[in-house]
Amino acid sequence: MSTATEAVRLIPKPTDSHECQLLEVSMGPQHPSTHGVFRMDVALDGERVVKLKPVFGYLHRNHEKIAETESYLGSMPYTDRLDYMCSLTSNWAYALAVEKLAGIQVPERAEYLRVITAELTRLQNHASLIGFLLQDMGASGTPLMYAFREREKILDLFEALTGARMMCNYMRFGGCRVDMPAGWLQQAQKVVDAFPRFLDEYEQLFTENEILMARTQGVGVLSGELAVNAGITGPMLRASGVNYDIRKVDKYGIYERFAFRVPLGDHGDVYDRYMLRMLEMRESVKILQQALRDIPPGPIMDPKTKIRGFRPKAGEAYGRTESPKGELGFYLISDGSSNPYRYRVRPPSLVNLTVLEGMCLGQNVADVMAILGSVDIVMGEVDR
């Protein structure tokens, strides 16, 4: 991988013959619409993109290697910092991997708490992602602020439950850290009940907006075939019409108990990706309504799991969840000691970025931002 100092030459050096009309532009890393420190080397023929090279690694912080020196529990707060918008789903994926590795059972109530927190995470991630997407396309402020207003209510719920708004560090191997405080369930119910109204408003604001349609329909088309071959997961894959949702495929946790549908896109363009997230939020609200209704009383932790000196037996395990961005997986190898021998993260943001060039070729340079915004990346997870 090239670094920032190393010049990446996508196009040959200009000669005196005036034949070379391409312009090489470095977009990012400090660009407001790159969602963090992400750079794209773009070769332009006029307004059209003829080549694009994503450059990442600016936020690399050695997450996987650090995890090999930490205890199993010690890596849990670091997983918050992978995808800092959705720390609870990252927690869950890691907890799932360790539970598979050590063969730990999770009590009923904890499973419900996990589903509730994960779906709330999905709501706030998708809402703010759409805000960011619109912001990238020039709708400065308004959509993002409306999304953040709703997100704030969900973050307040997270704070009341886990103690932190974003770095929740909530799941534990064999359950959750704390039970919900008094009145939390009613508060959550209120937020969930009010959410469809916000979605209606949001749709009113955008879905039929002519400018949005002109900017996004037919832009950044990703074919289902390419998406499958490139290992794309999550809303991006489903927007291309491939029916693959790990909540349905793996049925991890207790997802088989809930009635919800998986929305699918038709064209695989930016508009489909936007619309799919809108529909997915409505499905999440359905799951939340069922989970909040059915949550049973009981313990929230497997009493046999130790907090300190946790040593799973030697072996390997891969735990994956449908995080709001795609398939988030943790691959762990244990050698029987208190820290993992190998710890590998399969980040959806990184894998979903790999087809960026394929989507951007032939598009206008202004569309690159819309396409990147629709991929839904968080650099904390891409670079790790």
Next chain:
Amino acid sequence: MLGEGILKGLAETARNFLGSYVGKDRLTTVQYPEERLPQIEAARNFPFLVYDGPDWQQGMRCVSCLICEKECPPKCISIEKSKDKKPDATGKPQFYPAVFNIDVSVCMSCQICVEVCPFEAIKMDVEFELSTDDRFGGLLWNKERLARSNEYYRQIHPTEAAAVDAHLAEDRAKLEAKSKAAAEAKSSATAMVSAQPASGVAAEK
């Protein structure tokens, strides 16, 4: 009609703008330094050390077992164990931390130290206005800076503190009963008369 979608969206923004004058659900921000939202009880920020009684040095619950230092993921805690034992709040001689430093510029507020502490000695604070222009000294907190009374803990996390107090009282009662039983057994076995068993209880107080 072309432009209908845009007009619909503008009507939505207008509704939000006008609604912000009448309803609290559309105007959710507060003027921060003057106005403050109520603190959420479960909130956590940085750790502090709990002490019982009026004197922070004597009452500190920490017995310098070094577990938090070892379990802290970013290794921001450094403790030096004392050589001697000093009586704690209950009068029992205990080790104490000669040095207890937390580098809050490294701490990531994960509260694993709280979870692993067997003595309920370290808890999470809710104070968040901590910015300082002294990057090194100002963010390395020593044990005097970290010490907070149990009353303070009860104030910021009432539910959690009540549970902790109950749990500690239960432990103490159990210990007392045990020592009492041991003393009684001893006294009956050696057939020594009454004065003896009371002393064990008195020492506990």
